[in-house]
Amino acid sequence: xxxxxxxxxxxxxxxxxxxxxxxxxxSVDVTAKLTIxxxxxxxxxxxxxxxxxxxxxxxxxxxxxxxxxxxCPKKYLKSCNSILTKTVLxxxxxxxxxxxxxxxxxxxxxxxxxxxxxxxxxIASVESQYLIE
Numbered sequence: 001x002x003x004x005x006x007x008x009x010x011x012x013x014x015x016x017x018x019x020x021x022x023x024x025x026x027s028v029d030v031t032a033k034l035t036i037x038x039x040x041x042x043x044x045x046x047x048x049x050x051x052x053x054x055x056x057x058x059x060x061x062x063x064x065x066x067x068x069x070x071x072c073p074k075k076y077l078k079s080c081n082s083i084l085t086k087t088v089l090x091x092x093x094x095x096x097x098x099x100x101x102x103x104x105x106x107x108x109x110x111x112x113x114x115x116x117x118x119x120x121x122x123i124a125s126v127e128s129q130y131l132i133e
Contacts, residue, residue, distance in 0.1 A: 002061055019063030019071065019078065025096070027055035032115060038128040045123070048116045050108040057096030059089060 002021040007013050035047035063071035067080035079085035092099050100107060 004061070004064065015065070016069075017061070017064045017066060019061060021062070022060040023057065025054045025057045029053045034119060036123070036131065038132055041127055041129070043123055043126050043128045043131055045116050045119045048112045048119070050112045050115065052100060052104065052107060052111070053097075054100055055097060057093060057100070059092050059096075061085070061089065064088065 001018060004017040005014060029052070031051040033049040034045050036043050037046040038044075060077060063078045064085045065079050065081040066072070070080075071078040072080040076082040077085055077089075
């Protein structure tokens, strides 16, 4: 599920869009730099720096730009504004590499929270004496 809201210049309110998403990418390289620290006798990830690089993306967002909070099921990707939806997705998908580069901090922040939780669960039983002096 995705959630999109905000405005674009000059003052066009995008409203709130939520719905199913499909995402695929080619040649994805993710580099994660973890900082670990003690948590009692165990360890935890205290910081995670994430870098994401890819060659190409294909993103589809259903129900982008609904009308009065409702999707339009018979239109392109259930969007009530098919032209705007196609334009936005074409912009993202046409040059995914630069799109990801431009929005790297936001993407890394969202993915980083998930990965940090995952790594903490994976190392939850490791005792700090084996990794931290």
